Amino acid sequence: MKKYTTSILFLFLLSFSIHAQHSTYYVGHSGFGWDLVVGEMVNDLAADAGILTYDYNYQFIGGTCLSTQWNDHATPQGGTDSWIELPTGYDVVVLAEQIPIEEVIYSSPWGCDLTSVQSVDNFHDLAKQGNANARIYLMEFHNEVDFTGPTPHATWVQLNADMRPLWEQVADSVGLVNPGSQVCLVPVAKAFEAMTDSVIAGSFPSITNWGDLFDPNDTVVATIHPTEMTYYLVACVHYATIFGQSPVGLTNETFAAAGWPFDAPTLAQAQMMQEIAWNIVSNDPYTCLPTLGTEETNLSTFEIYPNPSDGIVNFTFSTDNTRLSIVDLSGKEFARLDVSNVGIASQILPAGSYIAVLYGDKGAQHKRIVVY
Numbered sequence: 561m562k563k564y565t566t567s568i569l570f571l572f573l574l575s576f577s578i579h580a581q582h583s584t585y586y587v588g589h590s591g592f593g594w595d596l597v598v599g600e601m602v603n604d605l606a607a608d609a610g611i612l613t614y615d616y617n618y619q620f621i622g623g624t625c626l627s628t629q630w631n632d633h634a635t636p637q638g639g640t641d642s643w644i645e646l647p648t649g650y651d652v653v654v655l656a657e658q659i660p661i662e663e664v665i666y667s668s669p670w671g672c673d674l675t676s677v678q679s680v681d682n683f684h685d686l687a688k689q690g691n692a693n694a695r696i697y698l699m700e701f702h703n704e705v706d707f708t709g710p711t712p713h714a715t716w717v718q719l720n721a722d723m724r725p726l727w728e729q730v731a732d733s734v735g736l737v738n739p740g741s742q743v744c745l746v747p748v749a750k751a752f753e754a755m756t757d758s759v760i761a762g763s764f765p766s767i768t769n770w771g772d773l774f775d776p777n778d779t780v781v782a783t784i785h786p787t788e789m790t791y792y793l794v795a796c797v798h799y800a801t802i803f804g805q806s807p808v809g810l811t812n813e814t815f816a817a818a819g820w821p822f823d824a825p826t827l828a829q830a831q832m833m834q835e836i837a838w839n840i841v842s843n844d845p846y847t848c849l850p851t852l853g854t855e856e857t858n859l860s861t862f863e864i865y866p867n868p869s870d871g872i873v874n875f876t877f878s879t880d881n882t883r884l885s886i887v888d889l890s891g892k893e894f895a896r897l898d899v900s901n902v903g904i905a906s907q908i909l910p911a912g913s914y915i916a917v918l919y920g921d922k923g924a925q926h927k928r929i930v931v932y
Contacts, residue, residue, distance in 0.1 A: 581613035581651060582606075584802060587629050587642055587683060588656025590622050591701040591748070593791050595638065597822075601795035601814040602802065608811040611803065617645055625658035626679035627672035642686065649690035652802055654697045654746060655683055659704070659784075660719065661726045677733045680743060684734050688741075695744065695848075696734070697801065700727045702749040707771060707780040713756065720749050728846060744801070744848035751797045751840040755790070758832060763928045765828040765887070765915060788823040792830065796837035801847050806838040809919065828887040831917050832926060862918050868930040875905045877918055885917045886929070 584599065592598045599616040606614040620638035621629055633642045646653065657676050658664050665676045674682070680698060687694045703723060705716045731743040755773060758764040767773065775785035786794055792814065796807045812830030816822055825833060841847050863876045875884060877899065884897040884905060894914060897905050914929040 582611070582615075582802065583650050584614065584616045584652040584654060585642070585646060585650040585687070586616065586618040586620075586639075586654045586656070587626070588620070588654075588699065589624060589658070590785060591656045591659075591699060591794075592618070592620070592654075593786075593794070593816075594620075594622075595816055596620060597788075597791050597816050598795050598798055600816060601792065601822075602799050604814040605795060605799045605807055605810050606803065609803075609805075609807075614802075617650075619645075623658075625664045625672035626655060626676060626683070627664070627674035629655075630674060630679050630682050642683070646683070646686045647690040650687060650694055651691060652695050652697065653683065653687040654699055654798070654802075655680060656699045656701060657730070659701055659723070661723050661730070665726050665730060676730045680730055681734050681737055684738065684741065684743065696741075697744050697746050698727060698731055699746040699798075700724070700749045702752045702784065704781075705771075705774065705783040707783055713760070713770065717753060720753055724749070731846060742848060745844065745846040746798055746801045747840050747844045747847060748794050748797050750844065751793055751837050752786070752790075754836045754840060755793055755833065758836070763915065763926070764832060765826060767829075789825050789829070790833075791822070792825050793833040793837060796834050797841060800837050800841035801849075804849050806842075807834045808838055810834065827893065828915055828917075831885075831887075832915070835917075835926060862925045862927065864916060864927055864929060867927075868932055869909070870932055871908055871910070873907050873909055873929055873931070875899075875907070875916065875918075877903060879903050882919045885919070887915050887917070 586592050586596060586599055596618045599618055603614055603616065618639035619629060619633065619636045619642040621632060621636050661676060664672050667675065684696050687696060703716065703719045705712055709715055727745055731745055734743045735741050755764065756770040759767050759770040759773065773787065773790050774783045775787055778785055795814065799807050808831070812827055813824050814822060842849060861878060865874050867873065879901060881899050884899045885893055886895045886907060887893050895907055897907065899905055909929065909931045911931050915926050916929055917926045
């Protein structure tokens, strides 16, 4: 009897250890980064947040549609066979479709014989075989930029906007076929666009050309991949969506799946990407985060004056904040103020440009400061 009980206990522990809670399986292309950079970066963010229940696996086939991911599952370029792995039971499954999605949502000139709806539904069903409570996500990835055109940014923004309803349509369609099921979105496109906006507005630390957010090895007519540093934003968006919590304040140091160190963003760059990710994820209904009340989503009033300044800068805010950090555009922290018990603070700054980051329980806000 003791031997039998021990065997049962061993089998239970073995089945439990196959995947940790929040185990995530990624299916897709280089939008996740080579060697599943995003999966490993999310792991590092989760560990820094004290979340030790995340692990991941993946199926990687570069530059292709979910139809090919489904049909060629047994021979992926990286990772493992999804048909074997997914039925073992994952909590989260993230799918990456070819872009622009309009080329594969109904039919495809690229030999993708399944539509996006069919492909997502197939992976949905496979994941549910292993875990009836699995959450299924479709990563809304941004589209390619043609830098040879007359208005590359405006054209790219419009293309992303035109594709958004199609991402939503695919997500919604699975619920129509499987009543009660829900496919949600990981809004990388929106976040990446917000990051380019911050560069153009002059508020992204140390980067003044929005094209520098993309891999310089991409062609100028089809620029799409993040750099090593800006994959950090993609990871923050995934982290915020999967765990339903802000990445603000987490580490800026992450590593690739193969173990080599990435070109980490500076603290100032990381803070801005964290804030962008949480702002986009928490305000997008398709991420399926719990709806927050108005009093929970509104950040406190944050004002800086005079701005521009001749040296003395004043800050006003409500008292539900924890600290105020002032960094220069290289990412070096110039000053850190404890503002938990006051509603106004002042700081003398030498001439230059700075980013003020106000941290609170409900997120963080940043504003640029110019001192003459």
